[in-house]
Amino acid sequence: MFVRKVVNVLCFLALASCAPSKNSSGGVTTTEPSKTNGIETCLALGKKNTNLADTSSVVPTLTTLDPNYGQYIVKYKEAKGLTPSGQPLREYHVSTMKLTSISGDLYSLQIKGTIKEKSKILAQVAAESDVDYVEPDYPIEPIPQTPAAIMPDDPYFSKQWFHSTLNSLAAWSVDEGSDEIIAAVVDTGVDYTHPDLAENMWINKDEIPNNGKDDDGNGYIDDVYGWNFTANNNDPRSSSKAPHGSHVAGLIGARGNNHVGVVGVAPKVKLMALKFMDDSGAGITSNAVRAIDYAIQKKVFLINNSWGSNRFSRTLSDAISRAAKAGILFFAAAGNGDKGVGYNIDATPWYPASYTQWNVFSVAATTIGDRLTDFSNFSKNKVDVAAPGYAIYSTVSGVSYQMMSGTSMATPIVAGLAVLVKATNPDLDPTQILNIIRESSDKLPTLQDKVRSGGRVDSYNAVMLARASKNCALQ
Numbered sequence: 001m002f003v004r005k006v007v008n009v010l011c012f013l014a015l016a017s018c019a020p021s022k023n024s025s026g027g028v029t030t031t032e033p034s035k036t037n038g039i040e041t042c043l044a045l046g047k048k049n050t051n052l053a054d055t056s057s058v059v060p061t062l063t064t065l066d067p068n069y070g071q072y073i074v075k076y077k078e079a080k081g082l083t084p085s086g087q088p089l090r091e092y093h094v095s096t097m098k099l100t101s102i103s104g105d106l107y108s109l110q111i112k113g114t115i116k117e118k119s120k121i122l123a124q125v126a127a128e129s130d131v132d133y134v135e136p137d138y139p140i141e142p143i144p145q146t147p148a149a150i151m152p153d154d155p156y157f158s159k160q161w162f163h164s165t166l167n168s169l170a171a172w173s174v175d176e177g178s179d180e181i182i183a184a185v186v187d188t189g190v191d192y193t194h195p196d197l198a199e200n201m202w203i204n205k206d207e208i209p210n211n212g213k214d215d216d217g218n219g220y221i222d223d224v225y226g227w228n229f230t231a232n233n234n235d236p237r238s239s240s241k242a243p244h245g246s247h248v249a250g251l252i253g254a255r256g257n258n259h260v261g262v263v264g265v266a267p268k269v270k271l272m273a274l275k276f277m278d279d280s281g282a283g284i285t286s287n288a289v290r291a292i293d294y295a296i297q298k299k300v301f302l303i304n305n306s307w308g309s310n311r312f313s314r315t316l317s318d319a320i321s322r323a324a325k326a327g328i329l330f331f332a333a334a335g336n337g338d339k340g341v342g343y344n345i346d347a348t349p350w351y352p353a354s355y356t357q358w359n360v361f362s363v364a365a366t367t368i369g370d371r372l373t374d375f376s377n378f379s380k381n382k383v384d385v386a387a388p389g390y391a392i393y394s395t396v397s398g399v400s401y402q403m404m405s406g407t408s409m410a411t412p413i414v415a416g417l418a419v420l421v422k423a424t425n426p427d428l429d430p431t432q433i434l435n436i437i438r439e440s441s442d443k444l445p446t447l448q449d450k451v452r453s454g455g456r457v458d459s460y461n462a463v464m465l466a467r468a469s470k471n472c473a474l475q
Contacts, residue, residue, distance in 0.1 A: 052327045052358075052430070065126060067118040069136040072109040073286055073315045074099065074125060077132045097121060102286050103293045106315065108137060138311045140276075140283045157263055159401075161368055162388035162413065168265065171420060171459035174467060176256065177266035178423040183252050183415060184226075184295035184303045186288060187245030189238035189275035191397045192225045194246060196254040196261040201225055202270040204298075218297055226273035227294055229287040236273035242281050243396035245273070247404055248306050250395030251412040253419065261401055262394060265416025265459065268423070272300060277307065285313050292319040295328065301422060302329040304415045306408035308350050317355055324359040327430045331415045333407035334364045335377040342376040345383065354382050361434055364447075365389020365410040366456050371446045376407055378450040384434070385441050386456045387413040417459050424466035432469070440465045 065072075100108045109125065111118045126134045157163065182202050192201045204224050206216035214221045226236040238245040249264075249271050256267025274291040277283035288307075295303050303323060323330055335350035337343055342364075345354050353362035364386040365376040372378060373390050389410030396402045414437065421433050428436070440462040441455025448454045 052325055065119070065122040065134060066136055067115045067122060070110060070112065071137040071284065071286075072111070072122065072134055073102070073137050073289075073313075074107045074109050074134050075132040075315065075318075076105045076107070077130050078105060103290055105132075106286070106289065108286050109134070133314060135314055136311075138285045138309055138313050140285060140288055140307055140309045159393040159403075160262055162392060163263075163265075165368070165370070165388055165456070166265065166413070166417075167458055167460035171463045172256070172267065174460070174463040175420055175424040177253065177268035177416075177419045179268050179270060181266075181419050181422055182270045182272055182298070182300040183266075183419060184272040184274055184291075184298075184300040185245055185249045185252070185412075186274045186276060186291045186295070186303055186305055187238075187248055187307065188242040188277045188279075188281060189228065189236045189245045190225075190249040190271060190273035191237050191243075191246045191395070192273055193237070194250075194395050194397070195399060196258070196395050197246065197249055197271065199255045199258065200253045200264075200269055200271050202272040218294075220294070226275070227291070228275040229290045230275055230278045230283065236275040238275070238397045239279050240397045240400075241279040242277065243400075243402065244277075244281060244306070244404075244408065245275065246396050247394045247402065248304060248408065248412045249273070251392065251409060252304060252416040254395055264394075265413050266419035266423075269416070269419045272298065283307070285309075285316050289315055289319040292323060296323055296326050299326070300328060302331060302415055302418055304331050304412050305352055306333045306406075306411050308333060308335050308352060310348070310350060312349065312351060312354075316352060317357075320352060320355055320357050320360060324357045328359060329361060329415075329418055329430055329434065330357070330359045331411050331418070332360055332362050333411040334362050334379070334383045336365075336375045336406050336408075337377055340375050342372070342374065342378055345377050345379045346381055349382075350377055353377070354379075356382075358431060359434075361385075361414070361437070363387055363407060363411040363414045364451050365405070365407045366447075370442075370444055370456060372450050373405070375405075376410075380449050380452060383451045384438055385414060385453045386410065386447050386451050388456075389413075414457055417457055417462055420459060420463050421466045424463045425470055428466065428469065433466075436462055436465050436469070 098110045102108050111121055207224055208215050209224050210222055220227050222234045228236045251264055253264035253266045253269035253271055254262050256263040274294060276287040276291045320330055332353040334353050362383045364378050364383050365373045366386045366388055367373050367390045387410040389407055390405045391403050392409040393403050418433055421436050438453040440458055441453045442458045443455045
């Protein structure tokens, strides 16, 4: 016990003596100890989580069978043995009713008819002995983004002010990420041909491109870069009408030191493109769940989720629990409020940020002045940290770049930081990585009572704590 205490003290001293502070010009100096990271000992990281499947804190709420929707999710008690390719299971013609496989024990039920007819069908389906539950296939709303400035035609690192706030240059001197770490982007798709993204795109090595076969046997043919769950095809690119996913991907991991455009928080990473929202930026729960299950099957490190809805979905909650059981981190945007005004999601939940599984890590957005943006949602209990989310410059579809604002931008910044932490110390378990991000954040008076950590993330503090933790007896 005495030895462990000494090691922990040494770890703390090593971290404090090397942490950077910002000089008057906004740069980074490493000669003064940081006074804002709030870390006292490596014990703050906590022990390894030996029960990742524990989701006992998740208590799904009951949902009524509202007949005003046209599509529902049916959860059977046992899987019906079909692959998740979307083929019809069986089709009825009672004012047209079709049941289609989503994945495993989940099916999509489409109904047309009068309210009375749909109510009767829903009641009959829900009453079947092998049905666990039925709920609407809720629409998932895009989190609105607002272009924050006129786009310059010479995109460079200097346009990305948030890197100075995060101390990215100092962090990259410790670690730049890893090409072995996979980050899934569940969004409007990712332009895998973009010159700043192409080198960092995940490629399915178990699939032979364009041979018309499902080589890896996962139910998806020629899924080289991921999958398009909206069109049910193998082209998960974002379009120029909905470049949101490519913007998100660039913030996680646009390639660095390639003499092109911008750089992500983790210059080295593999980005998986999972498209479940269409060109209008809208999607449905069942397609989000299919994307999450795809990521689980491919054993990604994290899933970025810059989208949401104000409706609780047991189906989505169960999918997040499956990701938790697999040890996958689930980063979620806190949401952009109502009509540009953020609100407390403790009182008015926003999902998936409001789900309570251990792997859900919610992110609020801050300005260049380290204040919560006017539009950002917040919560002392449900939102973990804040990150820059205003006038954020990143990749978009085509050979293009754009500034956007939103918690949608803050979230992938934190996801990229998780990649840096994992690369710095691969022995950390998922819960310890989340603890590092929270504990290493810069504690700011403007964020007290607004986010759980009371801070805005700091990349250098985080990787230094991750490096120091190699000598901390983390069991």
